[in-house]
Amino acid sequence: MPRPSLKQVRREQILDAYEICLIRYGVEGTTMDRVAKEAGLARPLIRHNVGNRDDLLQATVERFIERSDVSMRQMIAALPRTDTLITLIDWLFDPASSDSRTALISAALVAASANDPNLARTMREWTRGFLDYLSGIIRGADSTLDDKSVSTIAAGLVSLYFSVESLSPVGPMSDYRAACKDAARRLVEPLNV
C-alpha cells in the first residue's frame, strides 16, 4: 500500500557523502549543504533520512566501526597460513590494493576527539581493537613470540600503515611508501614469518 521506502538506500548514500566531506573538510567544516550537494540530494532529505549534524556524525562513526570490523575479519580470513606477515605487508603497502579511506576517516575522527570526550573514548577503543586484530595475526604467524614482541610489531605495522595512508591528501609519495614498506619488512624479518 505505502510507497516503497528508500530510507536505507538514501541513508547509505548520505553517509557516503558525509564521509567524503569528513575527509575533505573535517567534522567542524562539514556542513549540511556540503553533504547534500555531495549526495546529490536536497538538504531537507538529509534531515528526513538521517537527522541533524550530530546524528550524521554518530551514524557515520557507528558505520565506520562496523565496517572496519567486518573488513578486518575478512582480511584475516583471506590471509594465507604461510608467508602470512609478508602477504599482509604486501596488501597494506601495495598502492593498488591500498584504501586510504579508513585511515583518513579515522584521522578526522581522532582530530575531532579533542572537543568530544565520547568520541575520544570510542576512537581509543577502536585503535585498541585494531591493534588487537593485528596482534592476533602476528601471534598466529609465529606462536613462539613473547607478548612484548607481538605488541611491538603490531604497533609498528599500524603506525607505518596509517602514516602512509594519512599522507595521501598531499599526493602520491611512492618513495616514502616504499620506504615504509621496507621498514615494515625489517620489523618482521627476525621472526619465523
Next chain:
Amino acid sequence: MPRPSLKQVRREQILDAYEICLIRYGVEGTTMDRVAKEAGLARPLIRHNVGNRDDLLQATVERFIERSDVSMRQMIAALPRTDTLITLIDWLFDPASSDSRTALISAALVAASANDPNLARTMREWTRGFLDYLSGIIRGADSTLDDKSVSTIAAGLVSLYFSVESLSPVGPMSDYRAACKDAARRLVEPLNV
C-alpha cells in the same frame, strides 16, 4: 611620536590562537570568532593585525615551516655524537619531552591539502625536508649505511613518531607509545648506533 606598534606581539598572539583552533577544529572549522576568543581579542583586531581567513592560514603555514626548521636544526645540534640514535629515540618518544603540536598542526594541514593544491605542494616538500633531516642524522650516526637503509630507517622513525603524536587527541595511550618506541629501537638495532 606615534603610539608604539604592537603588531608583532599581536601577530604572534593571534597566530598562536589560530594554531590552537587549527588543531581543535581544522582549517575549515576555524572561524575568525573562534580565533578572536582564543586570543582574547576583538575580532576586528584579527583583521587589523594579520588579515582575513586566507591570510591567517598562509601566515600560520609560513611560521610553522620556519619554526619546525629551526627546532630541527637545534635538535641536531644538541644530539650527542655517541648513542646518537638511541638518544634521538628517547627524545622523540619520551612523554615528558614530547611536543604533539607539530604533529597535530601538520596533520590538520595535510588534511586540508585535499582542497588546496598549493598547500599540498608545501606539505609534501615539508615532509621531504623532515625526512631529509632525519636521514642526515642517521647517516651521521653510521656512515657505513647504504642509501636505501638510511631512507628506510628515516621513514620508519618519522612514521612511528607522527603516529604516536597524532593520536594524542584521544587521550594518553602510554602502552602504544612504549610499543612504538620499542619498534623504533628494533629498526635501528642492527646498526652501529
Next chain:
DNA sequence: GAATAAATTGTCGATATTGACAATAATAAA
C-alpha cells in the same frame, strides 16, 4: 599640553547555515 599615529572598539550589510514545518508529488495495494 598639543599633535600624531597607532591601537582598539563599534557597527553595518551581505551571505551562509541550521532547524523546522508545510505542501506537493509519487507509488503500491486494495
Next chain:
DNA sequence: TTTATTATTGTCAATATCGACAATTTATTC
C-alpha cells in the same frame, strides 16, 4: 480509482560568520 504511506520540494525564521569601514581611545614625542 481510491487510499495510504512515503519521498520530495518549498519556504521560513533564527543564528552565525565574514568583510569592511567609521569612530574612539591611547601612548609617545615635541
